[in-house]
Amino acid sequence: MSSSGTGYGTAVTAWRAAAPDWDAYTRHAFVEGLRDGTLPRAAFLHYLAQDYVFLKHFSRAWALAIVKADTLPEMEAATATVHGLLHYEMGLHVKICAEAGIDAETLAATPEHPGNMAYTRYVLEAGYSGDFLDLLAALAPCVLGYGEIGARLAAEATSDTYGDWIGTYAGDDYQGICRDVGALIDGALTHRLGPDYATLPRFAMLSARFAQATTLEVGFWDMGLSPSSAPA
Numbered sequence: 288m289s290s291s292g293t294g295y296g297t298a299v300t301a302w303r304a305a306a307p308d309w310d311a312y313t314r315h316a317f318v319e320g321l322r323d324g325t326l327p328r329a330a331f332l333h334y335l336a337q338d339y340v341f342l343k344h345f346s347r348a349w350a351l352a353i354v355k356a357d358t359l360p361e362m363e364a365a366t367a368t369v370h371g372l373l374h375y376e377m378g379l380h381v382k383i384c385a386e387a388g389i390d391a392e393t394l395a396a397t398p399e400h401p402g403n404m405a406y407t408r409y410v411l412e413a414g415y416s417g418d419f420l421d422l423l424a425a426l427a428p429c430v431l432g433y434g435e436i437g438a439r440l441a442a443e444a445t446s447d448t449y450g451d452w453i454g455t456y457a458g459d460d461y462q463g464i465c466r467d468v469g470a471l472i473d474g475a476l477t478h479r480l481g482p483d484y485a486t487l488p489r490f491a492m493l494s495a496r497f498a499q500a501t502t503l504e505v506g507f508w509d510m511g512l513s514p515s516s517a518p519a
């Protein structure tokens with residue numbers, strides 16, 4: 288996806304444009320600190336530990352998408368995302384933390400920050416009480432926002448300090464997941480609501496879910512900038 292926000296599908300492009308906090312999320316001070324290398328290491332490691340916990344719950348939410356899916360291709364797409372989260376993205380966290388002397392056991396024992404809990408439980412609740420579309424709308428800002436951030440920072444970074452992190456989200460594997468998730472969302476909408484889905488009130492409700500999850504992403508970066516707010 289280009290930094291102008293096109294390339295991950297029709298629905299996401301519309302939801303992204305309607306989300307008031309999209310720029311606050313994708314151009315947050317935390318993100319800009321990754322770009323120019325000024326983000327304090329303590330904030331980065333604090334964020335990574337919380338994000339490890341986040342990704343465990345987020346993987347569960349994608350596993351719930353397998354349960355809520357209708358067609359075999361939908362189930363396969365959700366399965367591929369669970370696999371990518373558990374075997375690819377979380378591996379980055381384990382590797383960087385290990386280099387900083389934080390072992391996998393310590394990482395797994397990270398006490399969950401309330402802002403972290405609020406976000407993942409919001410997404411899981413969208414899946415428990417809603418359908419496949421509700422769940423996808425709540426999951427989308429996480430996947431695609433980091434794809435957009437990674438692609439932009441790969442082009443605009445002025446420091447190598449956080450090159451591993453940027454390379455993960457800018458890389459072909461992650462960008463491929465973003466394109467697949469965008470196609471999954473467009474296909475799921477068409478399958479359930481028909482080709483004119485974007486004109487329906489349901490689409491606006493899904494857009495509101497996407498916007499809420501986007502706002503919770505802003506809170507996650509805010510939390511990352513305050514290591515002192517970590518629960519004991």
Ligand SMILES: Cc1ncc(CN)c(N)n1
Nearest residue numbers: 338341342429430433507
């Ligand atoms: C909070 C958050 N949002 C999104 C991503 C990218 N999957 C992440 N790792 N963490």
